[in-house]
Amino acid sequence: MNRQEAVHRLVVNVDIKGSGRLGHQAKIRSRTGMYDILESAFRAVGIQGGDQLHLEDRGDGVLAAPAPDVPPSALVGLWLEEVHQGLREHNAGLAEPLRLRIAMHGGPVSDDGKGLVGRAVDLTCRLCDSEPAKGILAADDGIDLVFVVSDVLYHSVVAEGGRFVEPEHYRPHPVRAKETDEVAWFHVPRRTEPPLPAPGPVPAARPTGVDTPEGPDRAQASADANGGTGAEPGGPWPTKYWINVNGSNQIVDGAEVHGDIVGVRVTPDDDSAEGAGRGGC
Known part of the structure; x- marks a missing residue:
């Protein structure tokens, strides 16, 4: 397959909260913890890396895209649960816990040899970096993970439910930044609803x-x-x-x-x- 050919894939963007304020050694610990948690979660859903997973380092986060044949329900279900549990274990007893924002969206993307390209990538990154996602972590220091999905991914995958999927605990909120004007769905594992800011x-x-x-x-x-x-x-x-x-x-x-x-x-x-x-x- 021509690697610049557009293929529909699930795109995942992960970002570490407040990494810019961390010292050098703290950054290394945070990145090591993030990679350990994510790789363990991918293994739990049968994704071992190689051709099964595209992974790009983003400094204070990662951009990932499982192979097209990986069912999205596995990522919004078991994978997210494994990330949540891994984060809990990692943060136990830490004075400065690792806190993550994770966004997902699916759409056509191409690999130009340097990374993934496509509107699906752009939107996923916008959702991860959105003010509502940041606002949830800022509103409650007890929250270590906020998960956000696009409107289409919520209605086509999350709303169908399944093992470890909690559609009733997601809440919609507008995301407006740069050229983005979308409705996204926000979730905090084990919370009935996320502490979203009031929409403008x-x-x-x-x-x-x-x-x-x-x-x-x-x-x-x-x-x-x-x-x-x-x-x-x-x-x-x-x-x-x-x-x-x-x-x-x-x-x-x-x-x-x-x-x-x-x-x-x-x-x-x-x-x-x-x-x-x-x-x-």
Whole structure:
């Protein structure tokens, strides 16, 4: 196979919290501990290295991609459990415990001979380095591991459940950085939910070809149409796009529509409308 050919693979990014503040010997201990924990976890799911695992050193972390035939359910299940238990054992009695952020996403990637390339790699790294992931570790010193997956990986793999998989303990949160504007799912093993920061306001996006207010009143008009909050009607879903069509508001996340259509009013010359329209996919 041409090694620059794009192949769909699961991408894993691991980062050590606060490594920039560590002294030289502390950095070595942290890296040694991280590699020992990760390699043991990969062996537990039958990944021995070589052709089964692409591994890139990132200084204070690693970028990994198992072979395409490795089921993602093994990574979000047993592999994550092994990392969690290995981290607990490693940190027992340490004054400065090793704390990790781990992100996963799947998609087409290529190997250009120097490393993996592709949007799947970019997004995985963005999720791992995201403010919500960092915020979880900052919120609670008792948390040594935060795990984040992309929206598509959550719905296609995590939500299906399985051994050591806890979909009910994941929580969605928007991730916005550079060119990234995504919904990701965050998890802390053995916690019912992660201590996520409150999501920021969602900006209104003006659709093409639809009359909307101009200037600084645009954001206020979007908020007014949704009860003054700018948030999705009837639910906690983070939003990516707002569509305002003649007073009807829908919230679109990727290719899905969540929530009701609201704001449709009966006009004197409209014999067919009856109150607020409701809809969804």
